[in-house]
Amino acid sequence: MTRDSTVQAALDYFHGGEFRKTLTRRIAYQTESENPQQAPAIMAYLSDEITPQLESLGFSCQIIANPQTGKNPFLLARRLEADADFTLLTYGHGDVVLGDDANWHLGLSPWELHAEGNRWYGRGTADNKGQHSINLAALAIVLNARGGRLGYNVKLIFEMGEEGGSPGLEQVCQQYRDWLAADLFIASDGPRVSAERPTLFLGSRGVFNFSLQVKLRDGAHHSGNWGGLLSNPGIRLAHAIACLVDANGRIQVPELLPAPLSATIRHHLAGLELGTAPGDPQIAPCWGEPGLSAAEKLYGWNTLETLAFTTGNPAKPAHAIPPSALAHCHMRYVPGSDVDHFAEHIRHHLDRHGFSDVAILGPVNCFKATRIDPDNAWVRWSVASIDRSVGKTAAVLPNFGGGLPNACFLDTFGVPTLWIPHSYPACSQHAPNEHLLADVACEALQMMTGLFWDLTEQVQALACDRHG
Template identity: 25%
Template structure:
């Protein structure tokens, strides 16, 4: 039905839902940023070396925010991991109206440690706005994900009122940055509380400022340690050096076998492909990754395929004497930790076996090599023809005004495999609030505020589409 505009006597059409949501998000955005800034001020770090009371305070603050947008069923839950309490998770539920689906909105409230404070241009736990970005630990990863959910639910509730019948469950984890040690057990314990038709994981990145992305693939992950031993104990390098090579040197030789001359991973049994549909310009990549001038990029194939569809191996830590504590001795043993990203479709167990076989076959100079497997996580690949994916892509386009990218992500979110296994009928959407310059996990982590506003709007539009029966349409 239309009404007459008394000033023009022309038919007046009610604003579209998307336009009303945009106006609502714009009006509430200063408050959303203020609430995000308060969250950034809480040092909730789920590592044993940090104050666990701050993590509890973070969970309480998130629970209060969720209650503030109309949820009555809000609980802070945790389970034990071999007798050690897991991080506090916030679970809030609003039941679906009859015939409506349920959406689970995931994010995490714990953050990475701040690292060296000298590298920060402002205090890591004081949200600071500069040049359109909000700086602070967790501002992007992933407290902005929490506020994207809270802001979207507030907007859709205000605009649609009682006609918004979609069930909404908020699951805000409290130990993601510590590797989600109790995540699987938590899902199994609270499976019925978390069951949903669509799961939105707000913990990824957009393509670049001005261009959104739906993350459609993730690499898997295996890690572990490689130890090389050549002596029973340290000996004087002047008296015994020459006939015996020290363990750090032999470990370096072993590490060098993990890549070929082009920089591709040289471990037999790993697979990958060169079929990314997106062109990632080399100059853009070098700028985004802060690659120094003159450094040659590693690997073959398109840059996007190297990031999303091929394995990537890094040495992320070594146990050898520091320069400050070095002495003229032959070091008897040295150890390195590796992190191997897996192409979609790769079995993590087979990948771990392949790394073990490689390092044992390439023991340099007959050194004793000990391989210790670590964590594993499966890759992920979504079907973008599913209704939820189509709704999400449409919502991103409406919020940004440009066509979104269907992007892979070079990183891994191992718990996605648990969600896929325990909720096989759910459609999983991986969205993000970050951009290539967000520097998550690094000093000067930041959030582009205008992109964040669009992320809140896009999620609200997605919820409106689901409410309008979008999951039932061919």
Template identity: 45%
Template sequence: MNNRNELMKKSASFVDDGGFFTELAALVRHRTVSTNTANRLELNSYLTDKIAPKLEQLGFVTRIHPEWNGGANSFLIGRRIEDPELPTMLCYGHADVVDGHEGQWDKNRDPFILSAEGERWYGRGSADNKGQHLVNLKALEFLLEAHGSLGFNTVFLFESGEEIGSPDLAEFAAAHQEELAADVFIASDGPRLSAEAPTIFLGARGGVSFELTADLRSESYHSGNWGGLIRNPATTLAAAIGVLVDGHGRIKVPGLLPPSLPAAVRTALEGLQVGTGPNDPNMDTGWGDPELTPAERVYGWNALEVLAMGAADPQNPVNAIPGTASAILQLRFVVGTEVQDLQAKVQRALDEHGFPMVKATVLTSFPASRIEPDDPWVCWAAESLRESTGLPTTILPNIGGSLPNDVFESILGLPTLWIPHSYPGCLQHAPNEHLLEPIARQGLQLMCGLYYDLGIRGNSPFEPKVLTTHA
């Protein structure tokens, strides 16, 4: 087997004949739930007993860092260096999954036993992220079997804490920059634009969560005796939220927005349709910035959402004005948004509108990052996927959600290409998470084609580093 098409045929047959399902079932069986510290041994076992042997069979030298620096995250680095003069690809995957939600799956499915129904393969981690990193591992395996070499160097980084915010990942990458050095980052996580659309996204929106609290008094007072005389914290809080975002989802504080929508981003998003999947909710007309398309709102702009809010006990209300009210808000933001002093910006806006009694406190924050849609590596990868599938490749500047892309783009300084093998309706993080068999099949084909183009065909934008010697 020495050509691209034959390689892709073999990968498709592997899915059709059940080989991929069998291997994925063995990975899903590991209960690698990172939100439960009792699963730490299981997480480490996934790295030592499943991933490291797979990599070593492919000629990788592996090194595992359990509970690195005494923290909650474990890491695995696998390196296969064929020739320092060849391009080097850094790939990534995460071993951990969210809670299994046992007892909540349809038909009493066990979330840690992979089961098939039609084109859906149900199991926790099937889509996020075990099925996705298995696609990439198998594509490397098939290329090696066909040619005896990859034609490029590969570094694989696995972590076991992505679902809890990737603790220590940035510090680990900074401390291991030499081992993780590469020319391009290509990995798989998150969803495509839709099940039918081969997709490349180039980064992720950032997020800042903050709390607004109106803590006015320690006691609740009778609403008949004191209504109209003392400030109601719930009414105050609702009005304070309206200072930041109006009742139609439009952000009102300029400091919570990016300076502009870059032309390259606008061009990349032109004509893209979002929310068209069979399981997607209906989009509300009149919600969000009316000057932006839906695709621009979720992939190119910021959104401020109320995640939770409350006062007293809504399930058991009494005739009393509560003493306190609070809400958790989250700003999803794109590159260019200044969020370093977000708490001060929010508090200043509240103060200026007469709500100094409402206090803002930032809780968590993660950065936004992306590369330019016209980067040569993006154009190369998009053409490779188009050749493999015969379909146009969707380019998203970033996904609407979060991934630790800043670690690879900012800390390691790499062009970042994410090629997802899932879709928006996969129900990741919920009961009935599933991987679609057609996406797994197509994903394996397109990764075989991409790796072939990177190594055997050698038509990537890679430029060998020129070493300068001095007399």
């Protein structure tokens, strides 16, 4: 078969209903990693759903226990070809956030795939069952088209705890580093910059979680008797947050900022429009760091957000000065930030501004910020392959705006990391009514089929270069 006929086979597979049938089956597994009662479903997804498909493609598979007690298992798989000296590593996660069944639109269930026009609803359609199902289907199509031989090895690590911060993933990557050793990493997660534009991102921003607390006394006191005499923890905490980030979202702590954007990063982010699709929230043009475009703020800069703030009893407020206040905050940060000292910088800044009564609780760096050089040869190769398959120039993002466990692959295995997302920003990921766009899924299947096909030719070209 030719490249064109193989990409056409991918289209036939999609329009023939086979992809939808597979995704329907996978959505029915209630793989909520935050729900301990779903441990049987989580194991079944690995053993009864993913392993049989991989074994049918010639993979050897093993399900291994999580090195962290009580956490979900992993599936490791590899397909080795005789004389192949190039290896592709890929990744997926089969766990999902809580279904939140009661809050979906009437007639929708998170555990049933429901097609409504271009939208395919179901928990995991976008994150991540739909995405890894596209990639595995594309790999199977190329294997069939090439008579069962790719010319390169394929290895896969599959986790069931990504929605909980990927516990144990780094330990597994370290423990099985030789077994999973590779030359290139390609996987899919997260959204494109827009539904219409194929996207390639090269890493992810990091996530630094922390809480701020003001606890001044043991109980509440009547505001008519004590108001104006007792320090109010809610007011104290509000002003403490305001000294960290101003009224327009600009970080006020210089030590929490990254280095200025390089010319290369600015080049790749130039011209990217965000928030223009139907259903997108309206972007506040004056929010965040002045002088940066929306794309530069999202993909090239650090942000500090307050995620939740409580004082007193919001559900039933009393005429009393509350004893304490608590805010949950986090930072999204790019490579080059001084994350190892974020907590110290916040502490010193609060103290300098008179907020020594504000405690910093549980600072945790969930995901390390990572990216590869946007001028890497593999980036150019993948952009050319995508253009050849669907006639579109992919947006190249130095890093994803959210957090992913990319450091496990980039740092542990030392390979270039290419992420090709198959979702879009308004997919309701992590919310009720999560959905995958059918036309995006179809286009993604074409792209990944072409990519896996082209990798054979690229590996052959690399081998010729090495041997003269």
